[in-house]
Amino acid sequence: MRIRFPLARPLSRVAPVAVAGAVLLSTTACDSQSGDASSGSGRTLSLAIIGTPNSFDPAQLVEGQQTYVWNSVYDTLLIQDNEGRLVPGAAESWEYTDDARTLTLRIRKGMKFSSGTPVTSAAVKATLDRIRATPGASQIGLAAVASVETNGDHEVVIKLRHPDGSLLSALSGAPGVIGDPKTMTSKGSALNPVGSGPYTLDKGATVNGSVYVLKRRDDYWNKKAYPFPTVKVRVIADRTAALNALKAGEVNAGSVEATHLGALKSSGFEVTNVEATAAGVLMLADRDGSKLKPLGDVRVRKAINMAFDREKIVKQILQGSGKPTVQVYNPKGDAYDPALEKTYAYDPAEAKRLLAEAGYANGFTVPMPSLVYTKPFEPTITQSLKDIGITVQWETVPAQQTNSAFISKKYPMFFTMDGLNTAPIETRNNFSPTGTRNVFGTTDKRFDALWDQANTEVDPAAAAKIYQKINAFTVENAWNAPVFYAGTHWVTKKGIRYLGDGSSTFSTVRQFGITGQ
Amino acid sequence: MSSSVKAPEPNTLETPADTGRKSALHTLMRDPQAVISAGILIVIVLLGLLAPLLTEHGPNHSSLDAVNAAPGTEGYLLGGDKSGRDIFARLLNSVNTSVVSALIGASIALAIGVTFGLVGGYFGRRVRGLTEWVFSLIMTFPGLLLLIVLLPVTDGDYRATMMIFGVLLSPGIYRLVRNLVVGVSKELYVDAARVSGLPDRRILSRHVLSVVRGPIVIAAAFLSGSSIAVQSGLAFLGIGSNEVASFGAMIADGFTNLYEEPLQFVWPSLFLGVMTASLVLLGNALRDALEGGRPKASDVVGARSRPAPAAGAANTAATSTASGLLVVEDLTIAYPAPSGELTEVVSGVNLSLEAGETLGLVGESGSGKTQTAFATLGVLPPEATITRGSIRLDGRELLGLAETELRKVRGTSIAYVPQEPMSNLDPSFTVGSQLVEGVRAATTLSRSEARERVLALLQRVGIPDPRRTFDSYPHQISGGMAQRVLIAGAVASRPLLLIADEPTTALDVTVQAEILDLLRDLQKDLNMAVLLVTHNFGVVADSCDRVAVMRQGEIVETGSTEELFSRPSHSYTRMLLDSILDDGAVRTDGPADAVASDSSSAVPDTEAS
């Protein structure tokens, strides 16, 4: 059995600051001679995803499972490989200035949009400018960008208002796509995108909201990373329906619930378990205690952290599909520190003592938003907190109000299940003063100092050490109460393999490969 | 109140089942379907109410040790769900949620729908236009969408959601009630009540509401069912609070766990199914009880004579000397009483009728004369039983004949003119098509020949514009016209025997005489024998050769009309005759014999008892 990895050579972790794209180029140059890529020809990847992809307008792309579709149509400047590293994409190399305020990207030559127009630095600039100017989910990723300039046809210079450690990660995602300037402002591109990516969307076979059919481009520079000539992405929201579709052979890859695994064993499927793809975190957002005074006391926050029997929650509620944790960072990533896991053992008695010490012997009451995804965990959260004297009042929040409910500052605590991301982005979202999950905008001088360091550090290895410090700081001060990592079970028909291991949680068809015939 | 006895009894006639509404509950108690479904519902509701006593854990108590616990685990009768909650406790609390949903949804829908249905159906165009419009507005509102869009308003509280759902359900009830009321308010008796000056409110509550009551009751059961279903459906979709136990939420949880822990799916599904099914069955049973009679489905063909060889043989032997076109001997008809025993309504009746003769069968209502007539026609209601006796037509025994044989006899040899002309015409077909169908069933005539014959007959029975009447629907012609049409239908196949059951009672006084004249003329023309069932001695005197007087299911006296009028031998006959003379009204129409001219054609008060 052979496994074809999309990127042939692991790239050095130590010096990705100005990674030469030559290695990659040389591998792709072999395309014509290898014939290996075509050994999978005729094979179709039929992938079940949960949600309907949004608009394909480059400025409106949303990350998540729908990335499978748009990431196949568009190139991104950088690529997050299956090991979670940032490697060259449309930009064959990049470079920060020492003050981390200017980023220069060199665009790969010879790339073409599916319309035939060549990909140039002007197209990159046009897309970046459009994303910056258009309200949308990608805008926040480019918030630090002051200007984008071109230098010749193949060089883009991005000037920043302030150093941003998460910018490179962002450029490997939705904010880093390249759209065809000729078409991207037209209405049609939202449904019929023109990109330079490995696939084109087959409009004839695609049924919006139901099935998206992707045809591979023969002239793609990195064709080898995409062994499937055709990819069908089917939207199946119901989990049992997805299981049925797998069993009936209507899709050949998809993720299933842990409880469904039993029904799939012994029937020609390969199961790949990714231990951590999302974190279940009880956000203690009001850590200044402005709305709920007790939360301002670190003893209370620590007590809350001790209220959860994390091992048991993972074993029982997640059916073992996950991992107990007190951290929010990807356990396969740079910032994670296994030693921190011992910080808060399950100890309701100690928790009660801490609460009493803080002056809350009789506990307190806290409203929390009941959301679609919190439902399975509500009984346990309620019970766990009740056991140490804290009463939770769940308030039903309709799905469409999830984000506005958080932002409203109505809820000093809330439970989130966010997909894992890279350390800079996790730090930005969860802890930075303007972080989207830091809805009360709380901060701390010690944190600010670390955050500044991280942003100005252009060497990834050095930056990783800083993120570890940030992690340790937030865990020790109980800024949140993380409970578990939730895993994903990828199920593929024999012959297809899920190549990821959780290092990268980016949803791309590069994570699917063909096993030996 | 001498006119009140005229109320027709179209369905139940003189059966003992017609004991009135007070027995609705009684009937219900005897209906196993009602008892069982109500019993199940009561048990389920009780289980819900007693939940705190029956379960060890609260519905939201969660223990990580109980996650997916097996049924029978200590303290977890049915095991634990995937969040570690007691399935049994959640089931019982889901019952409460369902009951509350059903009560809220159904009562709001009914309150709104029935009120406006009555108003919209009964009052004139303008009111109806308005209600119609408002309910169309409600009906066109995409319900589920509204419930979802209004989530911020309802805060996901299922009770608030059910209130809105109740409003959304109301157009269905409104339409149902309105349609029924529109139908009813065109009925004669409502017109009569209106003409007699009864206030609208009284008419609505007495005449109209009683008609729509049955359908409303069954609809209420369905409404409760759909409220429960929608509440569950929304919970299944994850809308609403997690803390409110609900079958829907339980089913959704069980559904994801279906392949591993199928019982988690089965229990709530089963409870939900049993609850909704019981509601529907109870609704059906309730309606049956309220609408009176015994509305069990039964073979259309209806009653069969129960062979009673010993008695039948003996009686036949004893009286078989009688001869004539129609010979009825020892005819005994019984109905099952609510207790299940058979009660005789006709006992040992003997009658005979020669060709071309007219026999009046006289008696008060409930005396069994109509039952005797129906037995002769072979159209007794399904629950009737002929326990003994014999009915021969031209020497041929009719009792025990197969339906197909009887049908041939009915079409060609015996015909029937009913009491109430309107209800005896199918409202959905034109007069002509109904008559043609009858003619074609009884003869071998082609469609066009049958049509010609019907048109000729309509002319013959005195209808001024036969073609127009032919193409009219029953509601477009008058009662007198309708009776002429029915007579035309009866004589179309030139029968040997015509059975006319109170053919004039439902008609205006002026029309009565014309109809009687018509019957007499036709009898002469066609040389038919006529069995004239009536309670009116005036009619008897007018038309009959001989008279049989019936009382409480038995013939008390038979004789020629003249004889009977001049020398009534039975005290009952005398009493009947006296009551006519007391009335003293004098006939004003047509020729008649001496006695008849004294008698009243108005309804005598003989039946008030």
Add this chain to the structure above:
Amino acid sequence: MITYVLRRLGTGLVLAVLVTLITFLLLGTSFDDVAGTLLGSGATPESIQAQKAHMGLDRPVLTQYADWLSHAVRGDLGASYFTAEPVRSAITARLGVTLSVVLAALLFTAVISVALGVLAASRGGAVDRVAQGASLIGFLVPNLLIAIALVYLLAIKLKWLPATGYTPFAEDPGSWATSIAIPVAALMVPGIANLSAQIRGAMIGELRKDYVRTLRTRGVPTRSIVLRHALRNAAGPALTVLSLEFVQMLGGALIIEKVFALPGFGSYAFDASLQGDVPIIMGITLFGVLLVVCVNLAVDLVNGWLNPKARIH
């Protein structure tokens, strides 16, 4: 007659305007949420305001409605906030899916219910008990369970029918039929249970009426009495039930669509509502209203044909 239909359709349009207006006003309270959802987890109060301004959601609600209406009149229902799919074509495509399933289910429901109801009412005895038993099972067993059982047996084990998905009729009628077979079966079970009970009741009522006896005395065959006369008179109430069943199935289709991953109207409406995708919700409301107006009109016309008394002149 034509004026009557036109008048009804005219009122339908007025209704449509009113209902869409009310819907829009109700939605007006949630524009913040839409913007927040669009921005995903990156939403901040500032970006939400910018997003709203970008989408024109910061204007007065009535202005926005007038804007929507003026476009709608010209057949432009806008495009989804999320997928940018034009609403009109999106809805017609999904309506095709749902109507395929619902109309097929309705047809089978009607045919089977009439057969069951008529048989039960006119034969009584064992036939009645069997028919009532079947209807009872329909109530007892949740259609979700029936759906899953059918999927397991017919799709997963025997592989005769697809477990999920939909093929348009125009593409391949055979695949179309197989793709809706199980959803239709699952959807019609409760409908049959309900309708057959109603028809049975109505038929029993009709068969006890005087005109039935009179027809019998004229020698009219039983079959004709049951099927021509009684059934026609019982059809009015049954039709009303059927039209309600239709509206209910449109809603009930939602769960079925989810379970079978059918890209239908119901799940589209549901998802749009959860996201607060205003143009789609408005489009669906409009289509929904027009659909119900047309169905009601059709029912009233058929009712008039069935029942001469209620006929419109």
